[in-house]
Amino acid sequence: MEVRQTRFPSIYRDNLETLQINIGYKCNQACSHCHVNAGPSRTEMMSNEIIKLIPRVIKAKNIKLLDITGGAPELHPKFKELVKEVRSNNVEVIDRCNLTILTEPGYENLAKFLADNTVQITASLPCYLQENVDNQRGKGVFEKSILALKNLNYYGYGKKDTGLILNLVYNPSSPQLPPSQQELEYKYKLELKNRYGIFFSNLFVLANMPINRYEKFLNQTGELKKYKKLLEDNHNSKNLSSVMCKTTLSVDWRGYLYDCDFNQQLGMKKKGSIKHLNDLLISQTSIKNSPISIGNHCFGCTAGAGSSCGGELN
Numbered sequence: 001m002e003v004r005q006t007r008f009p010s011i012y013r014d015n016l017e018t019l020q021i022n023i024g025y026k027c028n029q030a031c032s033h034c035h036v037n038a039g040p041s042r043t044e045m046m047s048n049e050i051i052k053l054i055p056r057v058i059k060a061k062n063i064k065l066l067d068i069t070g071g072a073p074e075l076h077p078k079f080k081e082l083v084k085e086v087r088s089n090n091v092e093v094i095d096r097c098n099l100t101i102l103t104e105p106g107y108e109n110l111a112k113f114l115a116d117n118t119v120q121i122t123a124s125l126p127c128y129l130q131e132n133v134d135n136q137r138g139k140g141v142f143e144k145s146i147l148a149l150k151n152l153n154y155y156g157y158g159k160k161d162t163g164l165i166l167n168l169v170y171n172p173s174s175p176q177l178p179p180s181q182q183e184l185e186y187k188y189k190l191e192l193k194n195r196y197g198i199f200f201s202n203l204f205v206l207a208n209m210p211i212n213r214y215e216k217f218l219n220q221t222g223e224l225k226k227y228k229k230l231l232e233d234n235h236n237s238k239n240l241s242s243v244m245c246k247t248t249l250s251v252d253w254r255g256y257l258y259d260c261d262f263n264q265q266l267g268m269k270k271k272g273s274i275k276h277l278n279d280l281l282i283s284q285t286s287i288k289n290s291p292i293s294i295g296n297h298c299f300g301c302t303a304g305a306g307s308s309c310g311g312e313l314n
Contacts, residue, residue, distance in 0.1 A: 007232070008298045011240055013259075013290050018248040019058060020067035020261060021046070023079065025253070027071040029098055029138055036212065036265055038071040050255040051078045053277045055085050060281055067248070069096040069261065074110055087117045094120045100141055102148035111148070115155035120165040122204070125149075126173060128191040136173050149198045158200040166200045171208050175218055175227035177234060177304045178205035207231065209262050209300045231299040239302040245292050251277060259292045262300070268293045 025042035058066060066086050073079055073095060086093055095114060102110050114121060125145055127133050133142035149158075149166075156162035168188065172178050185203035192198040208214050210227055218224035249270070250258040255277040258264040269275055272290050274283050 006294055006296045006298070008235075008294045008296065008302075009237070009240065011243065011246065011292045011294065013287055013292060014246040015288055016061055016063060016247060016249060018065040018067055018244075019054070019063050019251060020069060020248050021054060021251040022069050022253055022261065022264060023051075023071070023073045023076045023082075025071045026075050027098065028075070028101055028104055029072070029141065036071065036261075042071065044253045045076060046078075046253040046255075048078060050253070050277065051082055053255065053281060054082065054251075055089065057277055057281050058086060058091055059089065063091065065092045065094065067094045067096070072098055072101045074101050074107065080113060083113075083117055083119060087119070092120065093117070094122055097121050097123045099123045099125065099145040099148040102151055103144045111151045111155050111157075115152075115157065115164055118163060120167070121152065121157060122167045122169060123149075124171070125168045126171045128188055128195070132173055136171075146196055146198070149192075149200070150196070153197075153199055158198075165202075167202045167204055168200050170203060170205045175208070175210075175223045175230070177230065178207055181205040181305065205305075207300050207303055209297055211262060211297055212265055228296065228299075231303040232296070234303040235299050236302055236304060239305075243298075243301050245301075249280075249287075260301075262297055263293055263295075266295065266297065268295065 022036070024045035025036060025038045026040070026045060027038035027042065028040060030039035054066070057063070068079070068082070070076075074097065083093055083095075101107055124137075125133065126136050130142040133145065134140065152158065152166055155164070157164040158166035170178060170184060170188070178184075181203060184205060188203050189200070192200070210218055210224060210231070215224060218227055245260040248260065250261045250264045252258065252264050257270040257275055257277070257280065258268065259270055263269075271293055272287065274280055274285060274287055
């Protein structure tokens with residue numbers, strides 16, 4: 001895919017610290033805001049050959065963090081095997097979990113596995129109210145999410161001095177910028193503790209990216225042009241130094257490289273000669289200072305307080 005004209009400023013890579021892999025698009029949910037278009041009918045899945053490359057690339061490039069996403073990444077048959085191998089090399093692992101997968105038949109021991117391997121969990125919970133969550137993610141999702149969170153708390157996740165990090169992710173249910181991360185985190189912690197006795201580590205607030213399924217939804221409701229303008233009008237140049245694409249490489253299920261997960265979904269492959277995990281493994285060329293592929297969607301990361309896979313940027 002060619003990069004369309006954009007007013008977004010040019011940005012360049014820093015040192016590579018994180019490898020974010022999309023292990024497959026299959027998911028047990030089909031959320032309205034999903035920029036991946038993931039769902040139960042998707043069949044794309046990372047091959048065993050590509051899976052085997054990942055620990056080798058991590059070691060060769062001295063990568064500090066493996067960020068595993070999907071779909072529901074836990075649905076991949078090699079998910080546990082990959083996690084155990086990477087953790088045995090003392091590399092941090094994040095599982096981007098939709099929570100409800102923990103309640104599915106056959107995955108009853110998943111929470112214990114994640115705890116035993118000290119895997120960080122970043123889980124989507126767009127609200128602490130049932131109606132809002134079910135409207136965005138499907139009927140019954142909230143109840144399953146609460147059960148999953150209680151299960152994670154049972155194994156020590158989200159509690160002090162356990163070393164088990166449980167981060168929640170908030171996405172607005174309407175086309176607007178997310179509120180203050182600090183203020184909303186306080187409200188989430190208060191409400192989840194008082195209502196359900198649930199604890200978690202941090203809340204990340206993310207702006208919904210107007211691409212794929214969410215773009216189609218906004219177009220159908222007549223909000224697309226307005227939302228894109230909102231993101232561009234609220235561009236904050238201070239966020240440019242902290243956007244995730246400066247230190248993260250995104251890898252699709254076929255092993256191809258992108259500057260971020262959003263570029264991956266738009267088909268905007270990484271510029272330069274290093275385009276695949278194989279290239280990254282055998283090439284001695286550094287990708288530091290190489291240009292990052294940009295488009296109008298990038299305003300979704302720099303608008304307002306900014307948002308990335310780790311929440312607000314400032």
